[in-house]
Amino acid sequence: MRVLEGVRVLDLSIAMSGPFAAMKLGDLGADVIKVEPLTGEWQRHAAAGGATGNEVNASFLSLNRNKRSLSVDLKSEAGLAALHRLVATADVFLQNYRPGVAQRLGVDYETLRAIRPDLVYVSISGYGETGPYARRPGQDLLLQAMSGALFSAGRPGQAPTPAPYFLVDAFAAYSAFEGALAALFHRQRTGEGQLVQVNMLDAIIAAQMQEISVRTVGGVPQRRGEAIHAHSYIRAPYGVYPTSDGYLALTFAEPARLAELLDEPGLASLDAERDGFERREEISTLVEARLRTRDTAHWLDVLGAAGVWCGPVYDYDELLADPQVRHNESFVSYEHPTEGRVTTPGFPFRLAASPPSVTRPAPLNGQHTREVLADAGLDPESIGRLEADGVVHSAAPASRPPAASPAL
Known part of the structure; x- marks a missing residue:
């Protein structure tokens, strides 16, 4: 019943x-x-x-x-x-x-x-x-x-x-x-x-319980930036980045870990909590430049194997074919x-x-x-x-x- x-x-x-x-x-x-x-x-x-x-x-x-x-x-x-x-x-x-x-x-x-x-x-x-x-x-x-x-x-x-x-x-x-x-x-x-x-x-x-509370309780205003960033209240890098053949979604990655995986020494000294907000533009710009150099499959393999939170960006046909969806x-x-x-x-x-x-x-x-x-x-x-x-x-x-x- x-x-x-x-x-x-x-x-x-x-x-x-x-x-x-x-x-x-x-x-x-x-x-x-x-x-x-x-x-x-x-x-x-x-x-x-x-x-x-x-x-x-x-x-x-x-x-x-x-x-x-x-x-x-x-x-x-x-x-x-x-x-x-x-x-x-x-x-x-x-x-x-x-x-x-x-x-x-x-x-x-x-x-x-x-x-x-x-x-x-x-x-x-x-x-x-x-x-x-x-x-x-x-x-x-x-x-x-x-x-x-x-x-x-x-x-x-x-x-x-x-x-x-x-x-x-x-x-x-x-x-x-x-x-x-x-x-x-x-x-x-x-x-x-x-x-x-x-x-x-x-x-x-x-539906914006967290985001609006950051403003009403924490007093932090929304701030959009010139570099790629998908959410003003989440530390960088956070967004959808171009690769050489498509796009990659990347979230909550430690800059120091990315410095090694992306071969980008400019990220090595940056701390996620300390710099993720204040130096958001710099972090996102460096990440974007490196991700453009290789294809999506490469970065999914490299970053995924290292435990970095990343994923593909699907259209509806790709969504329908995904093994987890099935x-x-x-x-x-x-x-x-x-x-x-x-x-x-x-x-x-x-x-x-x-x-x-x-x-x-x-x-x-x-x-x-x-x-x-x-x-x-x-x-x-x-x-x-x-x-x-x-x-x-x-x-x-x-x-x-x-x-x-x-x-x-």
């Missing part, structure tokens, strides 16, 4: 943070019902990186496994009534609307707790439910920029470089997942439901009715007694409308009327052959 088996989650969220959090609950066994508009959730139609599918794109597939889809018009009286019936059977309700939208739709916490008093209601916002920025768009890059993190690396006078993935969305998703689990545990002990509020700004601030089974694959074999990142933790698994592929829009409404107590005739009136949408069978998925 999986950990959350028997828990029902209504996922009304869009884009990444909410769907990712709900998917993680589904991975642990929860019955996650993705409640979508008649045309399908926005993410179905926004191809990430130009990747498209037959009927479901890669971005949607990556965030919506282990869910059922209910396609319904919540702006209609009959559609909202159907959802309210489903709320009575739910344990968790998750949404990431802008402040005020849930109340306007009739799915705010106060309305739904009157239907299900012990409901765990998770609300994700960009900057918080109230305050001067409450109505600003909660977009990942904007929050990365605001978080302060971008000035902990890079060079003065150069534009800061953001993370090349949706870092803030991911942290917000994990925060919502954690909050939902905590609230479910509280309910199990007390019988009480509650409102769980998560915002992306607080999530990315909390050993860990870091990716999961499953068959999808329209997209063929789908391979996506798997589960970041292991549970020995109740492991997460993929039991449902990412759904087609409205694929489970009829069975979900039946769960809410509607009879087939009532469901048929809702379909005929255009209040709900049920997916038609797949009409295109499955596409081939890249092999792992």
Whole structure:
């Protein structure tokens, strides 16, 4: 039996943070019902990186496994009534609307707790439910920029470089997942439901627990330098350095040890703790010059054998081929009715007694409308009327052959 088996989650969220959090609950066994508009959730139609599918794109597939889809018009009286019936059977309700939208739709916490008093209601916002920025768009890059993190690396006078993935969305998703689990545990002990509020700004601030505390507790400001350095609060050398044929990641190496291994006498008299910060530019410049003289494989052999912390810099294809990644089974694959074999990142933790698994592929829009409404107590005739009136949408069978998925 999986950990959350028997828990029902209504996922009304869009884009990444909410769907990712709900998917993680589904991975642990929860019955996650993705409640979508008649045309399908926005993410179905926004191809990430130009990747498209037959009927479901890669971005949607990556965030919506282990869910059922209910396609319904919540702006209609009959559609909202159907959802309210489903709320009575739910344990968790998750949404990431802008402040005020849930109340306007009739799915705010106060309305739904009157239907299900012990409901765990998770609300994700960009900057918080109230305050001067409450109505600003909660977009990942904007929050990365605001978080302060971008000035902990890079060079003065150069534009800061953001993370090349949706870092803030991911942290917000994990925060919502954690909050939902905590609230479910509280309910199990007390019988009480509650409102769980998560915002992306607080999530990315909390993720910088060490870095920001160095400033607030230690009083040390961020300082970018001209030489390669990946983190203003870590001593040199620390970063990604060019080699003769690529790049090498190098961290926490003792300058005196590098003097011998790199044949660079200028490092011999330098102490890691004493000089690692104050002479950061000098250390990084000397290391960079020497690493450029040989290829990556050479330095991995020489430095790795000496116990120096270093590693390769992969692209995604190299990541997929790595023996440790394969050993860990870091990716999961499953068959999808329209997209063929789908391979996506798997589960970041292991549970020995109740492991997460993929039991449902990412759904087609409205694929489970009829069975979900039946769960809410509607009879087939009532469901048929809702379909005929255009209040709900049920997916038609797949009409295109499955596409081939890249092999792992």
